[in-house]
Amino acid sequence: MRSLLCAAGAAGILWSAAVVPAAADEPDGFTISDPRITESSGLAASRTHPGIYWTHNDSDDGPYLYAVDGKSGRTVARITLRGVGAPRDVEAISAGPDGDLYVGDIGDNLGGSWNHVWIYRFPEPKRLRDTTVTATQFVVKYADGPRDAEAMMVHPKTGRVYLASKKQGGGGALYEGPRQLTASGSNTFRKVAPVDLWVTDGAFSPDGTRLVLRSYFGSRIYRWQDGRPKDLGSVGVPVQQQGESVTFTADGRTLMYGSEGGGSAVEPVGLSDEQLPDAAKDDPANGDGANGQGGKGGSGTDLDPGFIKGAMVLALATGLVVVLRRLVRRR
DSSP: OHHHHHHHHHHHHHHHHHTSOOOTTOOOOEEOOOTTOSOEEEEEEOSSSTTEEEEEESSSSOSEEEEEETTTOOEEEEEEEESSOSOSOOOEEEEOTTSEEEEEEOOOTTTSOOSOEEEEEEEOOSSOSSEEEEOEEEEEEETTSOOOEEEEEEOTTTOOEEEEEOOTTSOEEEEEOOSSOOSSSEEEEEEEEEEOSOOSEEEEOTTSSEEEEEOSSOEEEEEEETTEEEEEEEOOOOOOSSEEEEEEOTTSSEEEEEEOSTTOEEEEEEOOGGGSOHHHHHOGGGSSGGGOOOSSSSOOOSOOHHHHHHHHHHHHHHHHHHHHHHHHHHO
16 A cells, blocks of 8 residues: 555655646756756756856855856856855845845744844856855844745846745745845844745746745745736646755746755746746737747647657656555555
């Protein structure tokens, strides 16, 4: 019976993966090859360097950020932050509209016992090479007391910073920072919406009209309206060793999901219909334009090869469950 349950569970996971058809123009994923990156915990698509993704280790690595090529998976630059002290638990990275990168030293594995956490900000380098930059450090507190958080999102239009607290079994929340962060005192973040998800990362779409929040095994996408999220439903998440990060591609049509672990994969999941950011739906290169159907060719009826492959895997898994069920009955 244990084998049967395991097979059924596997079939369920395969089903969730198979029912997410990829857009025809969806980018390929990549594998992070740098042996120094063993706990990739945050992910942000560069706005200065197309095809480059910024990431960092979770903890015990130091003040380092890595620029990774989205085609080869090779590290093309390591940035050392100066002026921030010793990072405690770096969990997130996000690009702001001011040409800066924001790093969230916001984790608290002690269950929310630290009375403050930090955000670091520095200009995204114009040249990709190993270098040291001076960052501005911001002290962050929550209006309702300490929280454990792993998701930090900077809105690409307003520059306002948001954090999502992490709580097992739901019960988390989205917190909004002040209009402008100050380095001369504490920055108080206030709860603006509940989040029924154990959030490990999040990201705004490049046009600021969508927000995605992910957990280890699930993801939800929201319409961003008047500074508040409106739930649009769940989004497919690839099966990963320990799902920790997510970002939108530069065109906003695809989510890139990352995981911890050495040689971890960053995998794409295409968006469609209402989950597509407004700018992506209006883009003529998106095929059906306003109706939001992903892919090229206009009809939206062709099945992506990735979807067909996933369906075949699902069929095999289902057959395995049937065979095991018959064996159990014979006993």
